[in-house]
Amino acid sequence: xxxxxxxxxxxxxxxxxxxxxxxxxxxxxxxxxVPGMGAHIAGLSALRSRVLTIIDVAALIHGVxxxxxxxxxxxxxxxxxHSYGLMVDGVTDICRVPEGELPLRxxxxxxxxxxxxxxxxxxxxxxxxVSLAAFIExxxxxxxx
Amino acid sequence: xxxxxxxxxxxxxxxxxxxxxSETQETLEALAGEVVAWEADPSDRDRLDAIFRFFHTVxxxxxxxxxxxxxxxxxxxxxxxxxxxxGKRVADPSTVSAVLGxxxxxxxxxxxxxxxxxxxxxxxxxxxxxxxxxxxATLTVEVEHGHAAAPVAVARQGGQSGPRTIRLPLSLxxxxxxxxxxxxxxRNELSRKLRERSVDTELDTVFERLxxxxxxxxxxxxxxxxxxxxxxxAAIPRMVRDLGRDLGKRIDLxxxxxxxxxxxxxxxxxxxxxxxIVRNSIDHGIETPEKRRAAGKPxxxxxxxxxxxxxxxxxxxxxxxGAGIDTARLVExxxxxxxxxxxxxxxxxxxDRLELIFQAGLSTANQVTAISGRGVxxxxxxxxxxxxxxxxxxDNHPGRGLCITLxxxxxxxxxxxxxxRAGGLHFAIPRAAVVEILHDNNDTLxxxxxxxxKIATIRGxxxxxxxxxxxxxxxxxxxTGPRAIMVVRSATGVPFAMGVSAVDNHEELVIRPASPLVxxxxxxxxxxxxxxxxxxxxLDAAGIASAAKLPTMIDDRAARQSDQEADAQSxxxxxxxxxxxxxSGERRLLxxxxxxxxxxxxxxxxxxxxxxxxxxxxxxxxxxxNGLTDFGRDKxxxxxxxxxxxxxxxxxxxxLDIVQMPMVPDMVAMHGHVSGVAVIDGEHLEVINxxxxxxxxxxxxxxxxxxxxxxxxxxxxxxxxxILAPLLRQAGQEVVMGLPDDAAVDPRDVLLLTGxxxxxxxxxxxxxxxxxxxxxxxxxxxxxPQDSSIYRYDRDALMAAIxxxxx
Numbered sequence: 001x002x003x004x005x006x007x008x009x010x011x012x013x014x015x016x017x018x019x020x021x022x023x024x025x026x027x028x029x030x031x032x033x034v035p036g037m038g039a040h041i042a043g044l045s046a047l048r049s050r051v052l053t054i055i056d057v058a059a060l061i062h063g064v065x066x067x068x069x070x071x072x073x074x075x076x077x078x079x080x081x082h083s084y085g086l087m088v089d090g091v092t093d094i095c096r097v098p099e100g101e102l103p104l105r106x107x108x109x110x111x112x113x114x115x116x117x118x119x120x121x122x123x124x125x126x127x128x129x130v131s132l133a134a135f136i137e138x139x140x141x142x143x144x145x
Numbered sequence: 146x147x148x149x150x151x152x153x154x155x156x157x158x159x160x161x162x163x164x165x166x167s168e169t170q171e172t173l174e175a176l177a178g179e180v181v182a183w184e185a186d187p188s189d190r191d192r193l194d195a196i197f198r199f200f201h202t203v204x205x206x207x208x209x210x211x212x213x214x215x216x217x218x219x220x221x222x223x224x225x226x227x228x229x230x231x232g233k234r235v236a237d238p239s240t241v242s243a244v245l246g247x248x249x250x251x252x253x254x255x256x257x258x259x260x261x262x263x264x265x266x267x268x269x270x271x272x273x274x275x276x277x278x279x280x281x282a283t284l285t286v287e288v289e290h291g292h293a294a295a296p297v298a299v300a301r302q303g304g305q306s307g308p309r310t311i312r313l314p315l316s317l318x319x320x321x322x323x324x325x326x327x328x329x330x331x332r333n334e335l336s337r338k339l340r341e342r343s344v345d346t347e348l349d350t351v352f353e354r355l356x357x358x359x360x361x362x363x364x365x366x367x368x369x370x371x372x373x374x375x376x377x378x379a380a381i382p383r384m385v386r387d388l389g390r391d392l393g394k395r396i397d398l399x400x401x402x403x404x405x406x407x408x409x410x411x412x413x414x415x416x417x418x419x420x421x422i423v424r425n426s427i428d429h430g431i432e433t434p435e436k437r438r439a440a441g442k443p444x445x446x447x448x449x450x451x452x453x454x455x456x457x458x459x460x461x462x463x464x465x466x467g468a469g470i471d472t473a474r475l476v477e478x479x480x481x482x483x484x485x486x487x488x489x490x491x492x493x494x495x496x497d498r499l500e501l502i503f504q505a506g507l508s509t510a511n512q513v514t515a516i517s518g519r520g521v522x523x524x525x526x527x528x529x530x531x532x533x534x535x536x537x538x539x540d541n542h543p544g545r546g547l548c549i550t551l552x553x554x555x556x557x558x559x560x561x562x563x564x565x566r567a568g569g570l571h572f573a574i575p576r577a578a579v580v581e582i583l584h585d586n587n588d589t590l591x592x593x594x595x596x597x598x599k600i601a602t603i604r605g606x607x608x609x610x611x612x613x614x615x616x617x618x619x620x621x622x623x624x625t626g627p628r629a630i631m632v633v634r635s636a637t638g639v640p641f642a643m644g645v646s647a648v649d650n651h652e653e654l655v656i657r658p659a660s661p662l663v664x665x666x667x668x669x670x671x672x673x674x675x676x677x678x679x680x681x682x683x684l685d686a687a688g689i690a691s692a693a694k695l696p697t698m699i700d701d702r703a704a705r706q707s708d709q710e711a712d713a714q715s716x717x718x719x720x721x722x723x724x725x726x727x728x729s730g731e732r733r734l735l736x737x738x739x740x741x742x743x744x745x746x747x748x749x750x751x752x753x754x755x756x757x758x759x760x761x762x763x764x765x766x767x768x769x770x771n772g773l774t775d776f777g778r779d780k781x782x783x784x785x786x787x788x789x790x791x792x793x794x795x796x797x798x799x800x801l802d803i804v805q806m807p808m809v810p811d812m813v814a815m816h817g818h819v820s821g822v823a824v825i826d827g828e829h830l831e832v833i834n835x836x837x838x839x840x841x842x843x844x845x846x847x848x849x850x851x852x853x854x855x856x857x858x859x860x861x862x863x864x865x866x867x868i869l870a871p872l873l874r875q876a877g878q879e880v881v882m883g884l885p886d887d888a889a890v891d892p893r894d895v896l897l898l899t900g901x902x903x904x905x906x907x908x909x910x911x912x913x914x915x916x917x918x919x920x921x922x923x924x925x926x927x928x929x930p931q932d933s934s935i936y937r938y939d940r941d942a943l944m945a946a947i948x949x950x951x952x
Contacts, residue, residue, distance in 0.1 A: 032680050035568060035617035036666050036692075044663075044672060044680035049326035051672055051680045053660040082660035136662065 003100055005120055007092040007127055008075070011058035013112070015088075016097075016120040016127040017075065023083075024076040025091050028054065039065035045074075045085060052076065052085040057135055061111045077132045086132055097122060101129055114138050165206050166259045167312070172199050173252050174379050180245055181382040187229075187236040196244070197226045203251065214254060214269060221273040222247045243276040245383070315409075318369050325359075325366050332359050333676055370410070374452040374459070375403035377412050381423060381450060388427045395434055395445040396427060402452035407459045407555055414533045415461070415553060418526045422463050422549050423448070425523075430467030430547055440544070442466065455732075458552050466546040470539070472498040479504065499541055503527045528687065532670065534560035534575050552828075561829075562673075562683065564650040565629070567612075568619030571681050572645075573654050573673055574633070576822065576829065578686040580640055581632040582648050590630060601630060601642035608632060608642040609695045613684075616693050617668065622646070633686045641695050651819065656683055668692050722806040722823075723784070724830065726799040728773055734806050734823055735795075735833040741785040743800050748776045751796070757843045760794045768842045770795045771818070788839050795838075806832065854879045855947060856896045864937070865899055869921075872940070878947065895919055895947050899937070919946045 004019040031043040031054050040060040045052045054074060059065045066087065074085035101118035108116055115138065118129040176199055183192040200219040207215035222244055228234040250272055332355065339352060378400045389396045407415075431437075431446035438444055449464045472495060479485040479501050490498075502523045530537045535553035542548075554560055561576040583590050583603065591602045592610060599610035610630075614621045629648045634640040656671045659682065663669055670685035721737040750761045751774040758769035760783070770786065770793040784795040806823045818841070820834030855873050859865050860882040873880050896918045920934035921943070927934070935942045 030679060033570065034663055034666075034669075034682060035570065035619045036668055037663065041662060044682070046674055046678050046680050049323060049330050049674065051657065051659075051674055053662055055662075080661075082658075084660065 004094065004096050005122070005127075005129075006075070006094050007122055008073075009089040009092065010130075011061050012089070014125060014127045016122070016129045017132060018129070019094060021077055021132045022075055023078055025073055026076055026085070027072060028074050028085065028087070039063070042066075042087060047076065047083070047085075050083050052083045054085040054087060055135060057086050057088065060135060061115075075132065079133050079136045084132075084136060086135060093122070095122070102126075162210055162258070165210060166255050169203060169251065169255045170259070172202075173248055173255070174376075176248065177245075177383040178379055178381070180241060180248070181386045184236060184238060184241040184386075193226065193230060193236075197223065197230060200226065212254075212258075215251060218247050218251055218254075218269055218273070221276055225276050240276070243272065246272050247276065318366075321366055321369070325363050328359055329363060330678075332356060370408050371406040372409045372412050373403060374405045374407060374412070374461075377415060377419060377452070377461075378403050378450060380416075380420070384420070384423065385427065385448065388424065392427065393433055394427060394431055396431060396448050397445050399447070399449045399451075401450070405452045405454050405459060407553070411459070411533065411553060411555070414529070415535075415551070418529045418537075418551065419450075419461065419463070421526050422551075423450070426463060426465045426467065426547070430465045430469070432468055454555070455552075458554055461551040461553070462548060463551075464546065464548045469543040469545060469547045470499060470502055470541045471543065472501070472541070475499075475501040499539055502539070531575075531577065532685075534577055536577060560654055560656055562652060562654040562656075563648055564652060564681070565613075565631070565645045566647045566649055567645040568614040568617065569622050569646075570619070571649070571679075572613070572684050573652075573681050574631075574684045574686065575670075576651070578633055579631050580634050583630045583632075584627040585630050585644070586627045587630075592630075603630075603632065603642070608640060609693075610642040610644065611689070611693045611695070612644040613689070616689055633689075639690070639695070641690055641693075643689070654683070659683075666692075719805040720808050721803055722832070724801040724804050724825065725784070725797045726801060727771075728776065728781075728796060728798045730798070731831065732801065732828065733819075733831045733833055734804070734825070735784065736835055737803060739786050739788065739835050741787045741792075743782060743784055745780045746783045746794070746796070748779055748781050751776070751781075760796075762794065767792050767794045769793070770838050770842065786835075786838070788835070791839055791842060793839065793842055806830075854881050854894045856881050856883075856894055858883070858896060859899045862899055865897075869897065869937070873947075897921060897947075899923075919943070 005016045006019050006022050006025075007014070007016050009015070026047060028045055031045045033043040034041055038059075040056050042054040042056040042059075042065070045054050052074075056066050072087075072089070073091055074087050075091075077084050077086065097120050099121060101120060104116060104119055112128065115130045115134045116128050117131055117134075119126045120129050121127070176196060179192045179195055183189055183196065187193075200223040204216055204219040204223055207213075207219070225234065225240065225244070229236050229240075234240070250269060335352070336356075339348065381400065382398060385396050385398045388394075426448055431448065432440065432442075434444040437446065447464075447466045449462075451462045451464075453460050476485065476490045476493070476498055480487055480490055484504060485501075504524060527537050530551055530553065533553055535551060538550045538552075540548040540550070562573040563576055563579060565572050565574060581603070585592065589604045593600050593602070599612075601608045601610035612621065613619075624646055626647070628644050628646060631643050631645065631648065632640050633643050652675075654673045654675075656673050658664075659669055659672045663672070663682070666688075668685055668688040669682045670688070671683040673681050673683060675681055722734040723737050723740055723743075724732060724734055726732050746760060746762070751769065752759055752761070753774050754766075758772045758774045759766045760769055760774075761767075762785075767785075773796050776796065781796045782798070782800055784797060784800075786793045786795055804825050806825060809821075818833055818837050819831045820837070821832050822829050823832050824830070855878045857865050857870060857873075857880060866882070870880050870882065894917075898918060898920050921937040922928070922932070922934040923937060925936045925938075935946055937943070
């Protein structure tokens, strides 16, 4: 259970992501918008010769697009053959957590419920363990359809 | 049968199993055609041996891998085939059917094992029994059909043994592709950085070498994506045979051009449309032997598939000698379906009627059959072909046959596209989808609004009109210039007008799939990453039409035609144009009047000077209009162009023919040497812009003699001949002894006089106004203050005088 986690803040919430899902964290420079799509699709961005679909995860959760100026870091992930960049507010740390995943406690907000899997304790705080694939497959695709 | 024939063993065993399965599947695919060909010619020993070897290998491997069902099936087939090899049995159609049945079952089992699924739990005994006893059971089947199945003849293709190959996972090749793409981008960036810095020829040379390597590498890697069209054809003989048997039709199949190569993904994309076309041909096209006899045709129908490469396209032609398309029935159906008014139908041309076949839900078939009537019509075929940037054309001969031509790009990833601007963003759209581009201040265009709907009337033809910004929910920025109106033809065949800010460019685009999130919007077909590093989306014409909820009622094209009758007299002005193939493979048009002649020129005559390409013709240097000098062959066809005074040479790969093209291209898209695109015989051809072509030539043509000559007047003088002339030649000057006969003197020429003959000097000067004259004197001292001559051994002064004259 000694897994490696990436700790980040997203839409004002502390989240943890299994590093197996994460390919890299990059600072977004240029995002070309994709008109005709919901707010959760921030646009396309080129990472070397790859094209990332940038997901505004905060918009996916709260339904309001992040202001353009606040676009900073994105977690790059490869989900079912396509490259995505998931926008986060900030990245705190990457470290091992000996205790691993703990079951969810308390009433999780309905906005977060589809994505949260468990709790990971780190530096005395609970961090919500989320799956990046769930954001794409569960959330974004459902909203796009 | 226990469904778990799969071995749960060590990794080694799993790998062996995988290898066995993929090999078996591949051989099966290749063999399907062979079996059918063998049936047509049972004496063909090579094919029999190949089939026998397959079963033998399967039997051997599955004994080792413990796959009892595979073993039983292959063992039974092997027995029968070895009897046939020994001449104890003949390969009658029922035996072949049984062998095919066994191969199918082995294929099913292999599929199940590959997916790790439970094996299909059917009885193999029946199949084996059919094989071993060619008796009543199979005979009754024959009787039901009324006659023996028609053997399908297959033209033999290529040799049996190929070059050495290895098996590689596709992911590895894709990774390689991505790596090379990254490399190309890094190269481009490096090139930009280098240009910003000071010129360093040494560095440039090294960089050039790197560029060449990267370009070569990209070419080679893209070849790994290529696959022979043979694979596309592999399943066809079997399908034709089986369908022919089921429907009681006799078909003679010819396959040609299997060695043409196309992109692996493209093969995948073409399989479905092609299969559907062949099914249609057999089901609806080719008649039963009785009907054919009644129509005075041979009982056996001809079906011919042919693939060839043409420029950067693959052309696949499917020809049958069946009944063709009954356009009258199509019209009836369209009227019955409420898609067409009888009045409009009456005015339709035959070509327009034929187009109806591409309308969703219209088919000439009386009833839905199991063969091709699966709710998939020609509309879907067309949509699938156009999605990959292809075209489909019909050549219908009612009662005599149908010829369907598919044109698809060589690779899925590169399509010709237009870059358009709307709402401050750039988008790409496949060029094949665009029929015409106009500016909204064009006189032939009239835009009106009715109840919120916009209608664009272009030369009497009404189109639904949308603005791209509205469809995509963008703000329309304030624009100063006129907007561009594009006539876009969606896959459903109803063209519509789309307004955008501007059409910017025309480019070959490398298209990659967009993520499912983006595709879900339905208006995008993919994306592309241009050199500027900003991703751009490729628009899907059909998707935009459906997102805008445009009506799909077929427009009354004939109405336009009658309206246009009068217009047609003044009509579209046509000019003769030469259709040719560029060295890079594209086909283009050039106005014929500019071409003086076409000739083959030695490639060695081409050269480059000061960044300009030229060719030496008849002792002159003629600029090369497209800048090519390297052809990789000895002779090259070249167009000799002339605009009255300026001459140019245009090397091409091949001269095709002379056609009539509209004076103004069907679609105006200025870009480099190209003025637009004209559609000739259904082919989109770029039209060379003669103005841009001549304007881009080096100023004043290439003057070989960039410096003046030295004319030595006293050619008889010993000093002049033996001392002055060698000195001047050594200094790089062109020396002419004596005066040119035709007295053609360039102002940059320098006339050198040794000065002791004043009369000669005066005479010469009279004839050469504007040419500089240098007098040389024998004495070191000047004769007087008026004497401007130069002492003949004062080398520096002499050179300065000559150089000064040549400016």
